[in-house]
Amino acid sequence: MKRIAIIGGGISGLSAAFALEQHRRAGTSLEYVLFESGPRLGGVLLTEHVDGCVVEAGPDSFLTEKPWAADLCRQLGLADQMIGSNDAERKTYILRKGRLVTIPDGLMFLVPTKILPVVFSRLFSLRTKLRMAREWFHSPRPAEADESVASLVTRHYGDEMVDRLADPMLSGIYGGEASQLSVRAVLPRFAEMETQHGSLGRAMLAARHRSGRAAPGPAKPLFTSLFDGMQQLVDALIAHLPASSLRLNTAVKTVQPQDHGWLVAAGSKAERFDAMVVAASSSVAAALLQTANAELASELHSIKYTSSVTVALGYGQDVRSALPPGFGFLVPRSEGKRMLASTFVHNKFPHRAPPDRALLRCFLGGAREERILQLSDDGIVRIVREELRQILGLTAEPHFARVYRWKAAMAQYNVGHLERLARIEHLRRQWPGLSLAGNAYRGIGVPDCVRSGKEAADQALAAVGLAQSNPQLIASQDA
Ligand SMILES: Cc1cc2nc3c(=O)[nH]c(=O)nc-3n(C[C@H](O)[C@H](O)[C@H](O)COP(=O)(O)OP(=O)(O)OC[C@H]3O[C@@H](n4cnc5c(N)ncnc54)[C@H](O)[C@@H]3O)c2cc1C
Numbered sequence: 001m002k003r004i005a006i007i008g009g010g011i012s013g014l015s016a017a018f019a020l021e022q023h024r025r026a027g028t029s030l031e032y033v034l035f036e037s038g039p040r041l042g043g044v045l046l047t048e049h050v051d052g053c054v055v056e057a058g059p060d061s062f063l064t065e066k067p068w069a070a071d072l073c074r075q076l077g078l079a080d081q082m083i084g085s086n087d088a089e090r091k092t093y094i095l096r097k098g099r100l101v102t103i104p105d106g107l108m109f110l111v112p113t114k115i116l117p118v119v120f121s122r123l124f125s126l127r128t129k130l131r132m133a134r135e136w137f138h139s140p141r142p143a144e145a146d147e148s149v150a151s152l153v154t155r156h157y158g159d160e161m162v163d164r165l166a167d168p169m170l171s172g173i174y175g176g177e178a179s180q181l182s183v184r185a186v187l188p189r190f191a192e193m194e195t196q197h198g199s200l201g202r203a204m205l206a207a208r209h210r211s212g213r214a215a216p217g218p219a220k221p222l223f224t225s226l227f228d229g230m231q232q233l234v235d236a237l238i239a240h241l242p243a244s245s246l247r248l249n250t251a252v253k254t255v256q257p258q259d260h261g262w263l264v265a266a267g268s269k270a271e272r273f274d275a276m277v278v279a280a281s282s283s284v285a286a287a288l289l290q291t292a293n294a295e296l297a298s299e300l301h302s303i304k305y306t307s308s309v310t311v312a313l314g315y316g317q318d319v320r321s322a323l324p325p326g327f328g329f330l331v332p333r334s335e336g337k338r339m340l341a342s343t344f345v346h347n348k349f350p351h352r353a354p355p356d357r358a359l360l361r362c363f364l365g366g367a368r369e370e371r372i373l374q375l376s377d378d379g380i381v382r383i384v385r386e387e388l389r390q391i392l393g394l395t396a397e398p399h400f401a402r403v404y405r406w407k408a409a410m411a412q413y414n415v416g417h418l419e420r421l422a423r424i425e426h427l428r429r430q431w432p433g434l435s436l437a438g439n440a441y442r443g444i445g446v447p448d449c450v451r452s453g454k455e456a457a458d459q460a461l462a463a464v465g466l467a468q469s470n471p472q473l474i475a476s477q478d479a
Contacts, residue, residue, distance in 0.1 A: 001029045002464040004457075005264045005273040007252045007288070009036030010043020011446055012437040013279035014237045015072060015453025020461070021241055028466055033273075034241070035266045037251035037280075041238055044409050045446070047229030050400050053345075053359045054229045054352040055312045057404035059446050060343070060361070061085060061225035066447035068454070069233070070224055076236040081228070084221025089347045091326030094123055094164055095335045095391060100324065103165070109187075110153060110165050111204045128160045138198040146415050149186055150178040156200055168330035171340045174444055175306040175366030175410035185413035225349060230446075252280075255288045261433055275433035275460040279453060281305060281408065282440035289434075296427040299420055303440050305408035307373050309364040311384045312345075313398040320346060320358035323392065328361075331391075333368060339387045340366055357399075360388070366410070377403040411440040435459040 004020060006013045013034055020032045040046075044058035062069045064084065073082055093100035104121040106114025112132050119129060135156050149170060150162045167178040174181060184191050193203035226232040238246070252266040261274045278285040286300035328343040345352050345359040353359035362384045365372045372380065381401045388394040421441060428434055437456035439449050461467045 003273045004032040005276040006034040007278045008280035009041040012449040012453040015450045016277045016457040019454045019457035042234035045230045047231030052354045061223035062446040064224045068451040069447040085223035093329035095331045111200045131158045140198040143195045146184045152183045176412045177367045180414045182415045182417045185417035274464045277435045277456040279437040304412045306410045308406045310404045311362045312402045313360045314400045315358040317356040432463040
């Protein structure tokens with residue numbers, strides 16, 4: 001019987017385990033063990049119920065456009081638990097000179113596609129609005145070497161667009177900086193659009209026109225989640241996996257190539273496996289693989305991470321009535337605040353707070369301030385409350401406050417990331433029984449992590465000669 005080790009019990013490792021479990025149940029002669037260093041599974045996916053509110057400590061949803069997480073939910077029998085974001089309330093603000101300004105309608109990510117809302121917006125200066133008009137006439141540009149998101153966005157719309165939109169948005173998604181993140185890894189469509197069309201505005205409209213014709217009907221919600229929170233996905237995965245395959249509180253300490261397989265030392269013993277999926281961070285993968293292949297370890301090590309702190313605050317009806325409508329706000333670096341963003345959860349996913357409650361989720365840390373992790377919970381809550389007072393005039397005492405710290409949880413796809421991945425892949429292929437999964441490689445969001453886990457499991461199966469053993473598997477999974 002072939003044995004596969006999975007290192008890391010976040011959504012990537014759990015997705016790999018689920019894929020292997022599907023094969024095992026379909027009759028493949030296979031055994032797998034998932035090692036998780038912590039006392040619980042799910043990694044940064046964690047939901048708590050506090051005072052009638054569904055409080056997400058990590059991700060609160062995933063992009064509907066990317067199918068892999070939703071597919072997994074359906075396979076797990078969670079189809080009737082999936083919910084969409086309340087897009088009728090979708091309005092996001094940017095803090096500008098201490099006041100909240102709505103992101104104008106028709107701005108698709110960063111690209112203006114409607115004229116009037118942008119012309120009348122207080123978010124941009126006249127200089128930037130004129131650049132937006134000129135951008136319409138940009139000619140196609142031959143593909144060149146990778147560059148930062150800030151560099152591409154500045155070329156099209158100027159530095160104000162970087163400061164007021166690109167940087168705060170990327171801070172929210174990656175905990176990173178527009179001046180460091182790779183446009184090819186983070187916004188590959190932008191690089192393609194520039195090569196083909198020149199103007200991002202014209203390219204975006206052409207793409208919208210094509211997709212409107214291809215998929216007529218009501219628009220899908222931007223975000224999908226689960227009724228009772230993202231923890232439901234973790235719980236459903238655990239319920240589908242045999243307890244004997246899951247080892248909690250068992251950090252993998254070393255791995256060593258042995259007899260066309262791997263000797264994995266975890267807890268008090270070392271076991272041989274035919275293949276292994278490393279689904280922990282690339283820094284952990286680097287440390288584990290240092291002895292086996294120093295060059296691979298060095299490439300993995302050069303993928304940097306930032307940390308994130310989320311703060312959930314629950315309030316009563318008075319605050320709910322006084323807060324502005326919409327999903328929340330982003331804070332540009334130039335505003336000099338420590339908070340990166342805040343979500344009005346009761347608007348984005350209304351049932352997650354009772355009708356007489358307001359639930360705010362605030363984000364800190366990222367590339368802007370790693371030191372925030374060193375503060376006490378009380379210290380962090382004090383900072384958040386003071387900034388909410390300044391921004392929203394919110395002085396009420398919260399009914400509850402929760403602080404969650406995610407150290408080195410957000411991989412940074414800095415300039416040159418795709419080239420680095422190509423080198424990593426080249427080196428990895430020299431070790432057929434080694435697969436890598438997780439948010440360090442080809443997508444930081446939950447759907448991409450799910451996909452990476454499944455692909456890594458498929459690679460591991462192929463490496464041990466079991467890839468084609470169950471051609472019916474896809475069909476039976478969908479059923
Ligand atoms: C605050 C926050 C908000 C986010 N919001 C969203 C969102 O709204 N939507 C979205 O799509 N994405 C979001 N993301 C991103 C997404 O949630 C993560 O990228 C993804 O969940 C990472 O999953 P993972 O399994 O790769 O890593 P992790 O969740 O970090 O799991 C890795 C696991 O490996 C374990 N491990 C480490 N070392 C070892 C070892 N030596 N042996 C055994 N186990 C080990 C760790 O304990 C951990 O459990 C967010 C992330 C954060 C931090």
